Amino acid sequence: MEKNYTAALLVIGNEILSGRTQDTNTQWIGKKLSDRGIRLIEVRVVPDIEDEIILAVNALRAKVDYVFTTGGIGPTHDDITSESIAKAFGVPAVLDEKARAALLSHYKKEEDLTPARLKMATVPEGAVLVANPVSGAPGYRIGNVYVMAGVxxxxxxxxxxxxxxxxxxxPILSNTVTCNLPESTIASRLEEIQDEYPQIEIGSYPHFRAGELGLSVVLRSPENLPLHEATQKVIHALEALGGIAHAVSIQSKI
Amino acid sequence: MEKNYTAALLVIGNEILSGRTQDTNTQWIGKKLSDRGIRLIEVRVVPDIEDEIILAVNALRAKVDYVFTTGGIGPTHDDITSESIAKAFGVPAVLDEKARAALLSHYKKEEDLTPARLKMATVPEGAVLVANPVSGAPGYRIGNVYVMAGVxxxxxxxxxxxxxxxxxxxPILSNTVTCNLPESTIASRLEEIQDEYPQIEIGSYPHFRAGELGLSVVLRSPENLPLHEATQKVIHALEALGGIAHAVSIQSKI
Incomplete structure (x- = not known):
């Protein structure tokens, strides 16, 4: 069995906490990592406050293989991610010549590299840049922490x-079975199937559709065969209970 | 000046981390709390793992006035929030008679109160119930922690x-000014305004619309007059730089 790697995401920004902005980066990153056999095991959202960023990044980088951060690397006064990450690693934030060149190639003229824009080329010492083909200002990696934009x-x-x-x-394969039964009817049978396949992550998610309670059963595992077997058992169990089961987005194969 | 209270949110559920489900509860809760003068200052998303839930809830409840949790209080094997919260508080999880009565009034028949459903009436000892008018199974408060459903x-x-x-x-008032300038052009002037009004939280958020970079400047404060003043200064600064500023969703008034 191959190793599964772990990741955490640190979302930096008052706008997520105030409810002004709906975060969608978590879902995007969670999916992309799953596809590569990396499990996102924790997300934290913190405000634009240096001590909070430092505490969170140091807690997370000790816990997982990869930490990703989003937000706070722009040119304005509330963009304090890079300074905070530098302090978390105990290094100075320095003007990076390659980052400066990336900005120059984006803004074209030397005189357009204002102090505010040069802030976007100021990164923790030792950081390795990540190219930004959209707006020039790069992200970077330091240690096991990848620092990315929030947009x-x-x-x-x-x-x-x-x-x-x-x-x-x-890659973590995922099978989803939806059904028109409320989840309490399947709960005991589902627990038996979970006990039989402890290596498979089985989740039960109720939903309302057109005023009716229904559920989605999601089975996740990097192992194809047991995943397929367990999925069949879930389908049979739902049908045996009088439900109409729909097998949707099935990634496992026999 | 009135006190502003603080809150944290603990989102419990593998489905958010895997990217299967887009969390929208954070935004909803962040807004509702802002309206009541309560600042959401941290969010954590953790998987359905007991130790992770216990660690997070104990860290957060020591830090803020109110903790909210979402998810994991249903009838299935992966719903482990109540047991975990009970352990975090060092109390047993017990069948609550009022919760049982709420379920009976929802499901109607005694024989429909299966073990799986009764699990939803099993809460940390000492918990005070929160009514669920939608599907019967209640939420609850224990200490400063409010436990809610994920749906x-x-x-x-x-x-x-x-x-x-x-x-x-x-209540935290919020003014938003949007503009067609890239945020780096306004950065230094914005910092001056921030320095002049340290009690106002000023955020600058770039966006792409129709392929063009623009920005929203958001000013937040419980104090009406300085908020209004600072907002006017931002508008004038943007116009002085040749931008077209739109004052949108202005809550402060003179």
Whole structure:
């Protein structure tokens, strides 16, 4: 069995906490990592406060293989991620010549590299840049921490540049079975199936659709055969209880 | 000046971390709390793992006035929130007679109160119930921790029942000014305005619309007059730089 790697995400930004902005980066990153056999096992959202960023990044980088951060690497006064990450690693934040060159190639003129923009080229000493094909200002890696922009389009472009350099585990396959039964009817049978397949993560998620309670059973595992077997048992159990089971987004195969 | 209270949210569920489900509860809760003068200052998302839930809830409840949790209080094997919260508080999880009665009134027949459903009436000893008008199974409060369902419609109904009992600070007013300039052009002037009004939280958020970089400047404060003044200065600064500023969602008034 291949190793599965772990990751954590640190979302930095008052705008997520106040409810002004709906975070969508968590879902994007969670999916992309699953595809590469890396499990996102914790997310934290913290405000633009240096001590909070330092505490969170130090707690998370000690706990997982890879930490990702989003937000706070822009040119304005509330962008304090790079300074905070530098302090978390006990290194100075320094103007990076390659980052400066990336900005110059984006803004074209030397005189357009204002102090505010040069802040985006100031990164923790020892950081390795991650290219930003959208707006020039790069992300970077320091230790096991990848620092990315918060704007989804830019974050996604940076992540595409990061993914190939991550260690890859067995992709986590996921099967979903939806059904028109309330989840309490299947609970005891589902627990039996979970006990029989302890290596498979089985989740039961109720939903309302058109005013009716229904559920989705999600089975996740890097191992194809037991996943397929357990999924069949879930389908049979739901049908035996009089439900109409729909097997949707089945990744395992026999 | 009235006190502002603080809150944290603990989102419990593998489905958020894997990317299967887009969390929307954070935004909803963040907004509702802001309206009551309570600042959401941290969010954590953890998997359905007992030790992780215990660690997170104990860290958060020591840090803020109110902790909210979402998810993991249903009838299936992966719903382990109540047991974990009980352990975090060092109390047993017990069948609550009022919770049982709420379930009976929802399911109607005694024989429909299966062991799986009765699990939803099993809460940490000493918990005070929060009514669930949608699907019967209640949420609850223990200490400063409010435990709610993960399904948004149910969470929202529970939160409506919780909000009136929270201590209320001055509502946090929020003004938003959008503009067609990239944020780096306004950065230095914005920092001056921030320095002049340290009690106002000023955030600058870039966005892409129709392929063009623009920005939203968000100013937040429980104090009306300085907020209004600072907002006017931001608008004038943006216009002085040649931008077209739109004042949108302005809550402060003169």
């Amino acid at each position: 989804p389009m830019i974050m996604q472009a940076m992540l595409d540049n990061i993914l190939p350099e991550l260690k890859e585990g067995a | 948004p419609m149910i969470m929202q109904a529970m939160l409506d029942n919780i909000l009136p009992e929270l201590k209320e600070g001055a």
